[in-house]
Amino acid sequence: MGNPTDHLWMHFTRMGAYAESAVPTIVRGDGCYVWDTDGKRYLDGLAGLFVVNAGHGRQELAEAAAKQASELAYFPLWSYAHPKAVELAERIAGLAPGDLNRVFFTTGGSEAVESAWKLARAYFKRVGQPLRHKVISRYVAYHGTSMGALSLTGVPPFKVDFEPLVPGAIKVPNANFYRAPEFCRDDEEEFGRWAADEIERAILREGPETVCAVFLEPVQNAGGCLPPPAGYFQRVREICDRYGVLLVSDEVICAWGRLGSYFGAQRYAYQPDIITTAKGLTSGYSPLGAMIAADRLIEPFLGDKQMFAHGITFGGHPVSCAVALANLDLFEREDLVGHVAATSDAFRATLSRLHDLPIVGDVRGDGYFFGIELVKDKTTRETFSDAESERILRGFLSHALYDAGLYCRADDRGDPVVQLSPPLIAEQQQFDEMEQILRSVLTDAWTLL
Template sequence: MVMGGKSALQQSAERHLWMNFSQLGYYARGKKLPVMVRGEGCYVWDEHGKRYLDGLSSLFCVNIGHGRADVAQAGADQGKQLEYFPTWSAAHPPAIRLAERIASLAPGDLNRVFFTSGGSESVDSAIKLARQYHRVTGNALKTKIIARDIAYHGTTMGALALTGIDSIKEPFAPLLPGGIHVPNTSVYRLPPDRTADSLAEAVKRRIEIEGPDTVAAVILEPVQTAGGCYMPPPGYFARVREICDEHNVLMISDEVICAWGRLGEWFGCERFGYIPDIITTAKGLTSAYAPMGAVIARDAVAEPFLNGDTSFLHGFTFAGHPMSAAIALANIDVFEREDLLDHVRHNQDGFRAMLESLRDIPIVGDVRGTGYFHAVELVRDQDTKEPFSPEDQVSLLGYLSDELQERGLIFRADDRGGPVVQLAPPLIAGPAQFNEMEELLRPVLHKASELFPHAR
């Protein structure tokens, strides 16, 4: 039923549903809220039957694609046997099997798995683990965590303290103390006083300024999401690993997005050849068929908690939920049965080539990323990299969001560095979907280059 141009579901959502990161008044002013009702493969459909190409895996997480009834059924089947029991002083088979399987896939000696309900919880858990680890090993002053500018690590108060985006932190200040920031790896816009090689050394300098006896950990995404897929320069992670070892600082690889095939490997750290002390993950662990996250720790990090009288004083009601764990196991089965990692490796160059082909559009400045995780940064001048004014940037991204939604492409418009179009399709996507993305993107970007001022 449609009333006043909006369906009953749209009206109900506007009245009762408080959506994430959304201006509620935006829809009250007449904008229609999409209501998605079905998904299959790389596509979702709204309540009116309109099809959308899910170029973002919904939120970087539906890695195996939509509509896998067998994966959902795995949760239902588990629910018939044991729908819930906490992993507090007890265990159950799905959590045990999943922890073992994750450990078998993780690099090096990352063998201990602590379950959470999602990505922000995983980051908060890693913060607490790093702090308590240093406390029980005789380094109680080690409480500070170093992160990178513009990096996004989550919305819980601990994760938010590490996030390097002032605009989403300011409403909730004061935050947890101890979050410190260093330059990110945006080599496209390196300031004149920096080189790519200096970016890792900035971590070392910050540790030394703060005092090595006060720094607990460094947290880094393999490819930084916020700002638009900032890639590490060659040797960056190897050098950060050395710096952390030199100063007894734990290295946390935040892989809430970059794990589970997004970069063509089980874990993003494998793509760049480093072994962290802790991995945080979520999203693709279940391909979002159920909420679940995890913290994966090296044996050396777990060791102080194995002596019988020291507990990690932390936990969540739904950590290791039996139905979520069963779904995660079924999700990993799909990865292995369909060899999705190899599929990404085989097709990633075609995905990149499609995006590179957009460089003939005057406002396309940079294309960056790896695997099935890329971004296109838009600029006023391709030669000088001159950015759009803040006002034009807001209008530009608003125009792109409206036009591409209308044409049926789900993507992310990021404004945390320069204006960015970010794409991360399901790992089952291939040349047909890449061609469709270009058909949707190209005319809209061309039109944007005419509507917004750029160097001619």
Template sequence: MGKDLDKAAYDHLWMHFTRMSSYEHSPVPTIVRGEGTYIYDAAGKRYIDGLAGLFVVNAGHGRHELAETAYKQAQELAFFPIWSYAHPKAVELAERLAQLAPGDLNKVFFTTGGGEAVETAWKLAKQYHKLTGNPGKYKVISRSVAYHGTPHGALSITGLPALKAPFEPLVPGAHKVPNTNIYRAPAHGDDPEAFGRWAADRIEEAIVLEGPDSVAAVFLEPVQNAGGCFPPPPGYFRRVREICDRHNVLLVSDEVICAFGRLGTMFGCEKFGYVPDMITCAKGMTSGYSPIGACLVSDRIAEPFYSGGNSFPHGYTFGGHPVSSAVALANLDIFEREGLNQHVLDNEAAFHATLSKLTDLPIVGDVRGNGYFYGIELVKDKATKATFSDEESERILYGFVSKKLFENGLYCRADDRGDPVVQLAPPLTADQSLFDEAEQILRGVLSEAYTLL
């Protein structure tokens, strides 16, 4: 049966972001079960889930309560759209999210995932400005190397040229500014506040250069994922908020990863003390037990859509799905009952300290992140911060590190969309024993990797 499953996986399952030829003569890694912070493959081998699936399974695997909630809701109402109609679970979840969100973000537009939430936010920003007398405002500012999703609009906002090239031309009007990678800061690298001002001011510079009457929104993650977990410098988001307000530009906090406890707060913007005009979220809302996403919108931005004959002509068949909405509510119950956010806040320093032990290795240049969301940047030379060549990334990061970590029992992400990094974002239930186990696996593999340079 195992061989048949492997063959079927290669013959019929087109895996996402995957070089399919790599499995022509080798088995596809097949995960069959999860329990807590661990996953198990078809042969019964156990692995640390060091990425919570894909920054998703925040409450951990094997939550029977969430499966039972889905079963019960599917028996009662398996599906009904929220196109001019409502159903109880979508209403309850929208109200709950509005209560949890900061400021006046009281309107919830449901999607099926994160990319669709980002797509929604850009479309909504453009129409908002048209309805309020600024029809020329359509452009978006986002950051270099940032990933915001795969739909054409979200991909345009994404700052990864290699991901966009096969699909160009994309949606016009998406412009990029520097990110907050202080490890490779062009200036003020030894002064985080000065670097934060410099990085934020690049956003204002771009708005002015493009023309404030043409810029609709700025899209930023609280902690940038692609490139390896860039946290914001002190004061960065306060200054960005001021810049957006000065130029009548909407601030969208893309929290597809950072919401629902990843940073120890329900929404990532709370961790850094800013209130955006919109929040895009998905992944951890249900801990992955059923797909859902959302765009949370402030009352101010929603107001013109609630007037007269106006509407937002946009939607998704499965947005606000009854089963997903019910599961999300049950997942939020678990968060509150078990204090998962506080667990992250109580343990994030220990997680950082444990991973930071790896900086004694010559291949580890930087360990950075926030909450339960960390990146380990790999270098050839710590003194010069020299990074890998393309050949070295292919041979060492993908050809050795990624495979060897998995072989040794750690599922995580090895990535070179910016500079080469290994990312860890375990379920929020993880504790010191898992941190130590992961550090030991990383230490062995990265030590060996350095000998291959």
């Protein structure tokens, strides 16, 4: 195998960083672990990229893919159907909350988010509200890389090279209680009401007749696993109902057991109008995403000569659908969702031991989805400067954690955090291993400040 950087253009990667060093190259996975070309083992503390929910090396998922490929490797869903897409859509509709019974398949999360915004705009045009085209999302939130999804994304550095983006994407505060405004810093419910009411204020500023949807993750990824305050989503649902705005639950990460429920909306007891999802639907064994919509949203497109003019060549690919069905069978057989619900508190408690380190400001998240926010001063919650973040996160932590045998994410889209999202099969042994490696590496990182 040649030098990977000679031809391979890696995603979200500073290619120059490998001018004089080897690219880490992973060749095998089993359970919660992966191995590189040198045979070194790493604990996969990120499930690949919040994806490999069932764990690596699941032979039954590989066999499902091979069997389907030998029968029908490909056929589009453009005016035709195939059995696995029909069966999977029915399966997903049975698991989704409320009347989310219409499943539009994509190949990944960005496409699912893009599809949801397009559906919201098209739906309102069809029902006589053509001015509704704007969307509301949160600061620091990441919703994808296609032009619509990137417009929803609230991470400015990711957007600069591609502006101007799709107009009409409005941003509101996120649910980072650790960074709450002074007036509600000591009252999480008050903070939640304020953050939700900021959505109402944005709708009123823009004009309710122009807003079609609000896009929110159950637990926000970027910024470091931000769970919602109690009552937040119930208040958001009330606001959306009041102004006739669709609530989109972006669950590209948060579905399929990541939070200890099939969908994050179920975990926090709110009813969205649309769910966008991908990643863990197949545990990464084949690409697949979906937009899951309420029954009423398809109604304008069911009449004679009507069509939702949107489609994706590989959306609902037969092999991917077969893998997803086998993945859901595995989930049921091993009760992976129940396992996460039963052990999440132990995972949180294990990571919370790190609070005794001076560099650890906050440990937050839910299910198997946690972030550790790093600070310079625990008392004042002072964060790193840009230069310190560059030196600590990119210059040291990312490499040091990997060298110590832990694959996870050191990130500063917002405040500096380390994110952990292991396969849903992880046990206390893996929790302890993560904590021990983090303790050692974060202790060394503190000396660099």
